[in-house]
Amino acid sequence: MIKPVRKSALLLTLLSLLIGSCGGGTHATVENKPLLMPVAEHFVIDGVVDLAAVGTVHEKAIDILDNFGNGAVVKTATLRYAARNDDRNLYIAFEWDDATRDSFDPAVALDNFDGIAIGFDNDGNGVLDENEDAHRLVMTNYGSAYSDLHAHLTDAIDDAVADGRGRMTYSAGEYHAEFLIPLAPDAAGEDGTLNATTRFNVLLYDHVQIPVPAGNIGYLNGGPQLGAGTVTTSWALLPHVAPGTYDQPAMPVGLTGLIAFISDHENPMGEIYTFNPATSNVVRVTNTTGLYLDGVSLSHDRSRIAFYAAPTSTDYANYEIYTVNADGTNLQQITNNALLDGHPAWSPNDGEIIYASFRAAGKASLIRMNSTTHAEILNLTPAGANDNDPDWLPDGRIVFKTDRFGTAGSPQVRIAVVNADGTALHQLTNTAGTSDHDPVATNTATVFERFTKGTDYSTDPSALYAAWNIVEARIDGSSERNLIADGWINWLPVYDPTGQYLVYLKSVGYTDARLMNKDGRDLGRLIPGITRVRYIDWK
Ligand SMILES: [Ca+2]
Ligand SMILES: [Ca+2]
Ligand SMILES: [Ca+2]
Ligand SMILES: [Ca+2]
Numbered sequence: 001m002i003k004p005v006r007k008s009a010l011l012l013t014l015l016s017l018l019i020g021s022c023g024g025g026t027h028a029t030v031e032n033k034p035l036l037m038p039v040a041e042h043f044v045i046d047g048v049v050d051l052a053a054v055g056t057v058h059e060k061a062i063d064i065l066d067n068f069g070n071g072a073v074v075k076t077a078t079l080r081y082a083a084r085n086d087d088r089n090l091y092i093a094f095e096w097d098d099a100t101r102d103s104f105d106p107a108v109a110l111d112n113f114d115g116i117a118i119g120f121d122n123d124g125n126g127v128l129d130e131n132e133d134a135h136r137l138v139m140t141n142y143g144s145a146y147s148d149l150h151a152h153l154t155d156a157i158d159d160a161v162a163d164g165r166g167r168m169t170y171s172a173g174e175y176h177a178e179f180l181i182p183l184a185p186d187a188a189g190e191d192g193t194l195n196a197t198t199r200f201n202v203l204l205y206d207h208v209q210i211p212v213p214a215g216n217i218g219y220l221n222g223g224p225q226l227g228a229g230t231v232t233t234s235w236a237l238l239p240h241v242a243p244g245t246y247d248q249p250a251m252p253v254g255l256t257g258l259i260a261f262i263s264d265h266e267n268p269m270g271e272i273y274t275f276n277p278a279t280s281n282v283v284r285v286t287n288t289t290g291l292y293l294d295g296v297s298l299s300h301d302r303s304r305i306a307f308y309a310a311p312t313s314t315d316y317a318n319y320e321i322y323t324v325n326a327d328g329t330n331l332q333q334i335t336n337n338a339l340l341d342g343h344p345a346w347s348p349n350d351g352e353i354i355y356a357s358f359r360a361a362g363k364a365s366l367i368r369m370n371s372t373t374h375a376e377i378l379n380l381t382p383a384g385a386n387d388n389d390p391d392w393l394p395d396g397r398i399v400f401k402t403d404r405f406g407t408a409g410s411p412q413v414r415i416a417v418v419n420a421d422g423t424a425l426h427q428l429t430n431t432a433g434t435s436d437h438d439p440v441a442t443n444t445a446t447v448f449e450r451f452t453k454g455t456d457y458s459t460d461p462s463a464l465y466a467a468w469n470i471v472e473a474r475i476d477g478s479s480e481r482n483l484i485a486d487g488w489i490n491w492l493p494v495y496d497p498t499g500q501y502l503v504y505l506k507s508v509g510y511t512d513a514r515l516m517n518k519d520g521r522d523l524g525r526l527i528p529g530i531t532r533v534r535y536i537d538w539k
Contacts, residue, residue: 034245036086036244037246037247038249039086039246040086040089040522042091043091043093045180045488047168047177049093049094049178051080051081051082054084055083056082056239057082059079061078061079062079062096062218063218066216068217069223070224075099077096077204077206079095079218081093081202083238085183088182089164090179090240091180093177094116094175094202095174095176095177096204098206099173101114101139101170102139105141106461109210111209111210111211113138113140113205113208115139116136116168117136118134118200119132119149119200119201120133120134120192120199120200121199121200121235123192123197124197124199124237126231128226128231131150131192131228133181133191133192133194135166136149137168138205140465142464142465144166144177146164146166146508147509150191151227151228151230156225156226159186159188161529162186162509163181164181164182165508165509181194182194194238194240196242198237198238200238201219201221201226202220202221203217204218205217221235249521249522249524250523252501255277255278255501256497258298258302258539259277259298259503259513260274260275261274261533262294262533262534263534265530265532266284267288269288269289269293270294271284272284272285272324274298275513277526282527282530285305286331289309292315293308293534295307295343295344298537299539300348300350303326304326304350305323305324306322306353306355307321307322308320308321308322308341316340317339319341319342320335321333323353334353334374337357342356343355345392346371352369353369354398355367356387356390360383364381365379365380365381365387366387366388366400367380368380368420378421378422380422385404386403388402388413391439391441393443397420398419399415399417399428399441399446400415401413401415401416401438404425411455411457412432415429415436415439417446417475426477429450429471429480435457436448436471437449437451440494441475442495444476445473445474446472446473447473447483449468449469451463451466452467453466467486467487468488468489469484470485470520471483482520483516484520484522488508489508490505491507492505493516494536494537495538501517502517503515510531511534512527512530513526
C-alpha cells in the first residue's frame with residue numbers, strides 16, 4: 001500500500017474510504033485530495049521484495065531454455081511480479097525460483113551469472129524500436145549490478161544517460177528483484193514514456209557463461225532478447241494506473257553559487273566543468289589536459305579551480321596539485337615531487353590551499369601552501385599520523401579524516417577538526433566498524449560519507465556493493481545523524497552557499513549529482529543529463 005505522508009493525510013484517506021467517492025466530482029478536486037508518499041520514497045530498493053505489499057500479484061510458469069534461450073527446455077521457473085506507479089516512477093518487483101546462485105567476481109570476468117532484464121515497447125506499436133527502454137540486473141559475488149539499457153539493433157546496450165535503479169538478492173533457492181524506473185524519457189531520449197499502452201517483457205538469466213559461450217534464458221512473454229526490431233505483439237501490457245496526487249520532492253528555484261565538477265562522459269580521463277544551479281548552464285572548463293583528473297575544489301571567489309591529476313589513474317607518484325581558472329585559462333601545476341599529492345581545498349580568503357601529501361609510506365600529511373607563490377607554509381600532521389581529505393571551516397579551522405584516534409594500522413579513520421596551526425585537535429566521530437571520508441563543514445556542523453564496513457574500502461572488492469551513508473555531525477562533538485542511509489553508495493556531500501541544501505553523488509550503477517535538503521530529503525538529479533560524475537564542489 002502507498003502510505004499517506006502525514007497523519008492528517010491518513011485521516012483524509014480513512015474518511016474518503018468510509019464515505020466512498022464523491023459523486024459528480026463536486027468535491028474531488030486535485031487540491032483537496034491527500035498527498036501520497038512518492039513511490040521512490042515508499043519502496044526501499046534493497047533487493048528484498050514483499051509482493052503482497054505492492055499490489056496485484058501476477059504469476060506465470062516460464063520455460064528456461066539453453067543456448068541463450070534458443071535451445072531446449074532445461075527447467076521451468078515460476079515468476080511472480082507486482083507493480084506500482086505514481087506520476088514519476090514505476091516500481092516493479094519479481095520473485096522466481098532458481099536452484100543455484102550463479103555469480104561472478106567483477107574484478108575477474110563476467111564468466112557466470114544469473115540475472116533479470118526488463119524491456120519495454122514504450123509506445124506499444126508492436127515492435128521494439130531503437131532506444132526504447134530496458135534495464136538489467138546481474139548477480140556478482142558481492143551483490144547485484146544494475147544497468148540502464150536501451151534497445152539496439154542486435155541487442156541491448158547501456159544508455160548514455162543512466163536512470164532508475166534496481167537490486168536483486170538470493171535466498172533459499174529463490175531470487176527477489178526490484179526496479180524503480182522513471183516514466184519519462186531521459187535527456188538523451190534513450191528511454192521512452194511508460195504508460196498503460198506500453199508492452200513489456202522479462203528475461204530470466206540462469207548460469208550464463210559468456211566465455212564458453214553458454215547460458216539459459218527464459219521469457220515472460222516469449223523471445224527473442226531485447227534487440228531493436230523485435231516483434232512485441234505477444235508481450236503483456238504494463239500494469240500502469242493513472243496516478244493520484246503525490247507529495248513529490250521539488251527542485252527549489254533560486255539556488256545560488258557555482259558548482260565545479262569532474263565527469264568522464266566526454267573523456268575517460270575526466271574533464272572539469274562548471275554548473276550554474278540558477279540557470280542549469282554547464283560549461284566545460286578543461287579541454288583534454290592529457291591527465292587523469294580528480295578532487296576538484298572551487299575557490300570562494302569562484303574564479304579558480306584546484307584539482308589533482310596524474311598521467312594515468314594508477315600513476316600514484318605523479319599525482320600533483322594543479323589550478324586552472326574557471327574560464328579554462330592559466331592551467332598551472334603547483335606541486336612537483338615524487339609523492340602522491342591530492343585533495344586540495346581553498347582557504348576561506350583563497351590565499352592558501354591545503355592538500356594531502358604522502359610524505360611517509362602509506363601516510364599522508366596535511367600541507368598548507370600559499371596559493372599564489374606556492375610556497376609551503378606548514379605541515380600540520382605529526383610524525384606517524386595519517387591525515388587526509390582536508391577542508392576549511394569558514395572560521396579558518398580545518399576539518400579532515402585521520403587515523404590518530406584508532407588502533408595502529410586500522411583503516412577506520414575518523415573526522416576531526418584542528419586549528420590551522422595544528423593545535424586544539426578535536427575528534428568528532430567514533431563509530432566502530434565504519435570509516436568516515438571527505439568532510440566539509442560550516443562553523444557548527446560537518447557532513448561526510450561513512451563507509452559502513454570496518455575494512456579498507458580501497459582494497460575491499462565488496463566496498464562498491466556496500467552501503468555508504470551521508471552523515472552530519474556537530475562541530476562541538478555533541479551529536480550526529482544520518483542524512484541519507486538507503487543502502488546505496490552516497491558520497492561527497494557539499495553545502496550550497498546558504499547551508500539550506502547539499503549536493504552529493506549517488507552511485508547506483510552510474511553516478512549522478514543530486515540535491516538534498518539539509519534534513520536529507522532527496523530532491524532529485526541536480527545536474528541533468530550527466531551520469532558519469534567523479535567529483536564535485538559548490539561555493
Ligand atoms: Ca542459477
Ligand atoms: Ca515501439
Ligand atoms: Ca534505458
Ligand atoms: Ca536512461
